[in-house]
Amino acid sequence: MTAILVKAIADLRRRRVQAVVIFVTVLLSIGTGTMAVTLMSQTRDPYQTAFQAQKGAHLQVTFNPKTDPKLLAATPAAIGASAFGGPYLATGLEFKYGDRKYYQNTFGRDTPGGAVEVLKIAGGRWPRANDEIVLTRSFAELNNVPLGAHLRVTSVPQTPMLTVVGEVIDIDEGSADLSSQHAWVLPAAIPALTTPDSRFYAMDYRFPGDPTSSQLAGYVDRLRASLPPGSISGSVNYLLIRSIFNITNQILTGVLSAFSVFALVATIAIVAVLVTGIVISAYREIGIMKALGFTPAGVTGVFTLQIVIPALAACLLGIPAGTLVSQPLLANSSHALGLPYTPSFSISLDLLILVAGLLVVVVAASLPALRAGLLKPITAITNATAPRGGSGRRVRRQAARLGLPRPVILGIGDAFARPLRAVLTVVTVLIGVATVVVAIGLPRSFLLINNSETGAGRYQVLVSRSDAYPDSEVMRILNAQEETARVVAVGGQNVVIPGISDPVNTRLLRGDSAQLGYMVIAGRWFTAPGEVLAPKGLLQEAHLKIGDQVTGSVNGEPLQLRVVGEVYDISNLGRSLFMDLATMAAVRPAIDPFTYYVTLKQGTDVNAYVGRVAAAQPDLIDVHASDTSIIAPVKIIDSVLLVLAAVLALIGVGGVFNTLLLNTRERVHDTATLKAVGMSPRQVIVMVAAAAGLLALVGGLLAMPLGLILHHMLNDVISSSAGNDTPPGAYAVFNPLELGVIPLLAVAVAMLAALVPGRWAARTNVVEVLHSE
Amino acid sequence: MSELVRLTEITKVYQGGVTGALNGVSLTVEEGEFTAVMGPSGSGKTTLLNLVAGLDRPTSGSVTVAGSDLGPLGETALARFRRDHIGFVFQFFHLLPNLTVLENVLIPAQLKSRVSSEAAGRELLAQLGIAELADRYPAKLSGGQQQRVSIARALINRPTLLLADEPTGALDTRSGDEVMELLRQLHRQGKTVLLVTHDAKLATRYAARVVSVMDGRIVDDARLETADREASDVIKVRGEETR
Ligand SMILES: Nc1ncnc2c1ncn2[C@@H]1O[C@H](COP(=O)(O)OP(=O)(O)OP(=O)(O)O)[C@@H](O)[C@H]1O
């Protein structure tokens, strides 16, 4: 055993560069893998923990203000809830802070505690007076509203002031960058803050166990049946909140695990190439070792150990590093949940990764090492090391036909002289380049979707009005501005759609809404009242397809709709409807829009425009430039992709480098001969670089379709996890020229990496090499 | 006859070498000469040849071949010099195992220019009697055949100087004689040949001049009257040798 170790360590010293290649490759892939596994194991946990701790609501329902609160108080028993909160009297509330105005549903509540939806106070305290309000910490942080801030309520004519006295963490709503937020005041404060139109009741329910989506639908149906028609105005269940909360991490873990598998495959390829290479170059030595009495297992052990030692070192560094790097992502989600962030890692999980990582390396190394172990001593001693016979001949012929210089032709032949090695190297390049393609493509797809959701290039200014200020006045102000090119007004109303338990959030549009840039995936935009578009999520859940008729209901009144198209919309994970405001006016004549998307004439100064419109009505309308920047979770995903691309590209370079190193070492004798018959140092470098270039070219070309398919698939996975089909435009984010340039870039990088082994080969001392024959 | 090779006061000490491999060697070779360098193992013959080929640099002294001093030449210039002026035949052939016979032969020409020399290569193979082996791989050839290939490779660029280091060392007697016969023919056609051997019989039988080396010094430089000696002369020389 000591002999094996001594020999392995001695070999390691001799093959320092290879040890470095193994170390770096394993480090990168084990680090990525650790990140993926750490994130995966922790994603669901913090939400679940917080949900239990805060007695999160399985179902939150809002009711028509005309509903009798006594009836509501009886609903928990009627539907079999195990605990409940409410009924709370609540109101839509608009307030102004600084020069921005915000809209929040505000609940009257005596205490943050209770049987359901416990609000965890993260700062300050619960209101004691009617002029005090509590916000979510998520909202306060996003909008920089500190404790003690004074908010001016603009949705009631008296415009009272409220002081922020507390920040809470609410487990029953998504974070502020992804969804609208709740606020709380004392119940006694509500009457002064509400208008008949903006008030509603709310109830929280908990059920035994963890109800499934269909169980929840059943509860909502029973609830609906127990109340007069039209009583339920909206409902949200915990599964949706959890998905919204988890979606970023889900996408991240998905992406990370997919690419860790890639990194793993590339690592296995490199290890296999390396060990085969070492075995080939050590044929004679193996014979001697056997003659000295090494057993087959001993020989296998020596070669495996040479790989395992640097791999172990890489794991010991890479696993803690991966755990560490995943901490900010985990801290991010703990913070959103108001959980105290404690560096979270599990020693046993890390040990498991270590064992699994080493196992993979051992298997990848010992298979080719076994070949050394099983070699007959005589064959080993007498066998020459360079590949013989016609390997690479056909490639050389083709290259010669192209009239390429001889060093290039020789290099090209060398590239495929060992077919298995060439294939494995191509695989590492393929993986690296494909990842780069994905890392280039996905952020662009995200940007495209982001632009459509934020109206980038379609409208520049967002205006929203207070309930106290009529639609007609807003339109008058906007139309009075010379720079206004187009105004599309948007209202909202929940519609009950058969087959969908929660009332569906509906975007009611007035004006030339087809110009807003919403992405129509199939069918067409609506052109007449009664026509409606919906995302995939809703269509699927309601079993609808384009052309279908459906009868929805609004406050108990039937609404005839015809699906004319599928639209992309990730809000509520694809449960939404898009229709003309006039469609809703048929059942609710009084409905008015509250938000206005304003498109300005070319060359208008947006800020000046915003300032002017805001000055026209400083209190009752909010005017701001449309924010088209990418939301934080997407930025995180983009940067993780970038890191992955860098990691896998680096592994790819490592693969090429490794192969060239082995090729040039094995070919040192041939290189010496070539130099003796007149090959110049530059020609030697060209020869080595040509081999690298060809491997990279083949890998790069194959990577194009693979990268595109992968980009396509990831788009689909991400879109469908947000309840949508991928918009066709999100696939087509590459231009053909670029796709041609990427493999060439791979070739350039590989040739650059070839300079090191190329220089070594060029410096071959002919006399010494041929002398040692 | 003009001078083709001039070695002046050459010493060569290898790294870690205690004594020099060559110690003050001066030698000139005329164009068209068939010179044999002879000496026991380790005497410095290969070292001498490598210096002439520009494969290695002397520790001191100068090497001039075909009018150019190799001393100031860089690696690239030396490679070009070898391509243009030197044909090298090695004891162990040193053919590239993954190239065919013809490809091996053409390599030096292709390193030199992109003009196809395939016809010339095939003609050379025919002259050396191995035309039918053009598409075979070296591993499938006998030693004698391999050495012919290596000679063809050495000749493809029409070198001014043909260097041969123990060209028969790895061959049986018959193949060895055949290879030597080839060298003799080449010499007759006007090639300058510098042959290294430790075999006195070969040296005296084929070369017109025999330079003897011992411990890195030239100890004898004998010009024989004619390269084509009578059979009796050869026998006499042999007799002396085997004494
Ligand atoms: N690359 C080298 N490094 C160190 N020493 C060397 C090297 N090449 C040759 N020598 C030494 O230089 C001396 C001369 O060697 P050289 O190869 O020139 O002898 P040779 O006459 O060709 O011998 P042989 O007949 O065995 O081929 C020897 O002592 C040898 O050990």
Ligand SMILES: [Mg+2]
């Ligand atoms: Mg020698």
